Amino acid sequence: MSTPKETPLMEKIVSLCKRRGFIFQSSEIYGGINGFWDYGPLGAELKRNVKDLWWRSMTRMREDVVGLDATIIMHPNIWKASGHVDTFTDPMLDCKTCKGRFRADQINEIPCPQKPSKCVNQCEGEKTEPRPFNLMFTTHVGPIADDDNVAYLRPETAQAIFAQFKNVVDSSRVKIPFGIAQVGKAFRNEVTPRNFTFRSREFEQMELEFFIKPDEVVHKQHGGVAQLGVDGHPGEPQPNWGWQLWHKYWVEERIRFYEGIGLPRTSLAEYWQSKEELAHYAKACVDILYKFPFGTQELEGIAARGDFDLAQHQKHSGKSQEYFDQEAATKYVPHVIEPSAGADRLVLALLCEAFFEEQTTDEKGKTETRTVLRFHPRIAPVKVGIFPLLKNKPELVAKAREVFETLRPSMNVFYDEGGSIGKRYARQDEAGTPFGVTIDFDTLGENGPDLKETVTLRHRDTQAQERVPISKLLGRILPLVS
Ligand code: ATP
Numbered sequence: 001m002s003t004p005k006e007t008p009l010m011e012k013i014v015s016l017c018k019r020r021g022f023i024f025q026s027s028e029i030y031g032g033i034n035g036f037w038d039y040g041p042l043g044a045e046l047k048r049n050v051k052d053l054w055w056r057s058m059t060r061m062r063e064d065v066v067g068l069d070a071t072i073i074m075h076p077n078i079w080k081a082s083g084h085v086d087t088f089t090d091p092m093l094d095c096k097t098c099k100g101r102f103r104a105d106q107i108n109e110i111p112c113p114q115k116p117s118k119c120v121n122q123c124e125g126e127k128t129e130p131r132p133f134n135l136m137f138t139t140h141v142g143p144i145a146d147d148d149n150v151a152y153l154r155p156e157t158a159q160a161i162f163a164q165f166k167n168v169v170d171s172s173r174v175k176i177p178f179g180i181a182q183v184g185k186a187f188r189n190e191v192t193p194r195n196f197t198f199r200s201r202e203f204e205q206m207e208l209e210f211f212i213k214p215d216e217v218v219h220k221q222h223g224g225v226a227q228l229g230v231d232g233h234p235g236e237p238q239p240n241w242g243w244q245l246w247h248k249y250w251v252e253e254r255i256r257f258y259e260g261i262g263l264p265r266t267s268l269a270e271y272w273q274s275k276e277e278l279a280h281y282a283k284a285c286v287d288i289l290y291k292f293p294f295g296t297q298e299l300e301g302i303a304a305r306g307d308f309d310l311a312q313h314q315k316h317s318g319k320s321q322e323y324f325d326q327e328a329a330t331k332y333v334p335h336v337i338e339p340s341a342g343a344d345r346l347v348l349a350l351l352c353e354a355f356f357e358e359q360t361t362d363e364k365g366k367t368e369t370r371t372v373l374r375f376h377p378r379i380a381p382v383k384v385g386i387f388p389l390l391k392n393k394p395e396l397v398a399k400a401r402e403v404f405e406t407l408r409p410s411m412n413v414f415y416d417e418g419g420s421i422g423k424r425y426a427r428q429d430e431a432g433t434p435f436g437v438t439i440d441f442d443t444l445g446e447n448g449p450d451l452k453e454t455v456t457l458r459h460r461d462t463q464a465q466e467r468v469p470i471s472k473l474l475g476r477i478l479p480l481v482s
Contacts, residue, residue, distance in 0.1 A: 009293040013355055014196055016371065020431055022046065022351065023197060035193030035201030037344070042431055045381035045412055047204075047347050050261070051183050053378060054206045054341070057257055058181045064237075065179040065208065066172050070160030072185055073151050079136065081316035082159050082309065084152070089132035092191050097125025103191045104130035135188040137201075153187035158338060161209045162309045165321060165334075176323060176334055177237070177246070179210035183343070195294050197344045204343035210250065211334035213325065214307065215242040221328045243283055243335055247304045250339050251286050254300060258288070262376030263353055267291050268299075281308035290349040299349055300341035307333040350379060354432055362422075373432030374461055377481040383411040384477060385428040389440040391417035400439040403455060403470055410474060411481055425458065434460045435477055443470075 017023040021040030025032040039047050059065045079085045091104035100123065107123060137153040140146070154160070161180045168180055183206045193199050218225050218240055225242035228234070233252040234245050241249070251270065258268060271287040278285055285303040289296045310321040310333045322331045354373040361367045377383060384407055388400035397417065407413045414433065416424050425436055436458035445452030457468045457476070468476055 007293045009352075009355070010196065012357075013293075013351055016355070016373075016430070017043065017196075017351065035190055035199070037197045037200055039347075042381040043347070046350070046375075046379060046432075047343060049379045049381070050346055050350070051204070051206065051343055053261060054257070054343075055181070055183060057260075058179075058206075058208055062179075064174075064177060065181050065210070066168060066174060068161055068164060068168065068180050068182045069184065070157070070164060070182060072154050072187075073139070073141065074154060074160060074163065076151050077316055078159050078163055078313075079152050079155075081312045082162075083312070084136060084155060084159075085134075088136060088155060089134050090191050091130035092133035093130045094128045095123055095125040096128065098123065101191060106192060133189075133191060135190065137187045137189050154185075155188050156186050156340070157182045157184045157205045157207045158209060158340065159309075161207070162313050162321075165209075165211070165310060165313075166319070169323060176325060177210065177212045177241075179208050181206075181208045183207075195292070195297075197348050198292065198294075198297065200344060203345075205340060206343055206346075207338065207340045208250075209309075210246065210337045210339070211323075212241075212243060212246050212337060213328065214332055214335050217325065217328050217330060217332055218242050220330075243304045243306075243337065246337050247284055247286075247302065250337050251288070251302050254288060254302060254339050254341070258299075260376075261350070261379050262374075263290065263349060267349075267353055269296055271298075279303075279305075281306050290345075290352075292349065292352055299345050300339060302337070302339045305336050305338055307335050309336060310334060350375065370426065370429060372429045372460065375432035375434065377434040380432050380434050380481070381412065382414045382428065382431055382433040383407075383481045384413045384435045384437055385424065385433050386413055386415045387421060387424050387436060387438045388417050389421060389438060395444050396439055396441075399443055403437060403439060403473065406470070407474060407477070410478055429460055432460075434481070436460070437473065442467075 020042055022043035024038045024040050026036035026038050027033045055067070059067045092101060093104045094101050102123065136155050138150050139153060140149040141151045142149050161182055168174065184204060185202060186205045187202050190199050190201050193201055215225050222240040224240065226238060226240045226245055228244045228248055234249050237249060255265065255268060259265060267290060269289040269291065271289055273285040283304040283306055285301060287298045288300045288302065290299045314321040314333065321333050323334050324331050354375045356372045356374055358370045358372065359367055360370045386400055386404045388396040390396055400415065404413055404415045416427070421438060428436055438456040438458065440456065441447060442451035443453065443455055451467060453471070454467045454469050455473065456465050458465045
């Protein structure tokens with residue numbers, strides 16, 4: 001099985017991910033399985049940080065969003081109502097020359113995987129007509145595998161939120177406008193998984209459905225609907241906002257989130273879908289794109305979906321999805337703004353953004369390449385590396401273990417006593433660890449009382465070092481990593 005190595009930079013990132021235990025090919029010992037990836041020890045921490053930060057900023061830090069954790073397999077009628085059974089397809093075609101199978105809309109981007117010599121890069125062989133290919137994975141529920149028992153692995157987490165809308169409203173004292181957030185696995189039988197984890201067949205989504213009043217209700221209640229001003233953040237939510245301002249608000253909130261974890265606006269782009277591109281029910285859809293080494297591609301989509309989803313479930317289930325709005329003294333099916341992000345694509349973007357190679361020259365004049373992952377401290381898998389200067393001095397080791405135990409309950413720290421201090425710094429630079437703490441003879445007070453109980457705190461990006469009392473270490477580092 002080939003590993004995608006579409007650009008030299010991606011090749012380096014893919015290789016670092018494997019070497020340092022960020023991302024492995026799934027089932028590698030059996031030759032791998034295309035479109036499936038596993039997160040190793042560092043990758044698991046990185047991805048967990050990403051999901052936790054999303055959850056914190058989208059639910060815990062807000063009074064108007066609650067969470068949900070629904071099943072992957074749901075009643076198949078959910079996917080009938082949502083339109084996925086009938087229309088969640090990609091156009092697929094076969095190349096008669098190389099026998100490769102492609103997405104018709106990507107035919108010019110994908111090198112022929114089978115016989116590049118025949119089809120060269122543009123896959124110039126004779127093609128079949130494109131035909132729709134449904135991306136949902138099917139399975140059977142119960143012991144009998146027939147058509148009556150077909151079920152689907154969810155291709156998105158969003159539908160469970162719509163299906164549970166009524167239960168959340170009835171159980172949680174939420175009032176519109178409010179949102180329901182969910183993080184979880186989604187599955188799509190992508191025709192051509194590629195670009196490392198960017199297009200996988202199993203991945204994780206982080207989705208919010210934010211329910212709002214229909215504009216007519218806002219208009220009736222407030223005598224008008226606030227208009228979208230010039231560019232920029234529309235500010236704090238107001239009762240007279242309609243879908244346009246809520247949509248803009250969420251686009252800006254999401255970009256701020258990305259900035260807060262180390263993806264600067266300059267690495268991002270917005271793509272506003274044209275009227276012709278929009279789904280028939282959607283009022284607007286913005287893709288937030290990241291400038292990946294293989295091209296500027298979607299990280300997240302933010303759609304204003306009207307009342308399409310709840311109305312569909314109302315129709316197919318026969319259960320009212322109306323909400324009684326006490327303030328407006330009326331009933332309606334709420335409209336929705338949907339910021340929908342992928343955790344794996346975000347992890348990949350963070351890895352690409354963080355990856356740096358630098359030439360360093362040591363005191364003997366030897367030049368080496370230093371690989372650094374400049375993760376924002378909030379998402380870094382390991383926050384602090386703890387190093388006793390020498391491993392064969394029990395006092396140094398004991399003090400280092402003491403520092404380790406002091407920091408450990410508050411953050412992920414890594415204790416390392418193997419090899420020269422330079423090598424240990426280099427290993428942590430490559431893992432993206434923002435801080436290093438070295439315990440030396442000064443810490444033990446062997447060179448006088450002034451530096452006793454202090455350690456060297458090293459900053460990964462500047463390589464600057466400072467002396468910090470052990471008693472102040474936690475207070476110094478914690479605000480920077482949380
Ligand atoms: P694309 O056009 O790239 O296939 P999409 O528009 O179908 O993506 P959505 O259905 O809007 O994607 O899904 C929301 C988010 O889920 C995407 O922005 C992306 O981050 C993530 N996502 C979707 N498909 C995949 C996939 N195959 N692998 C990894 N992440 C995915």
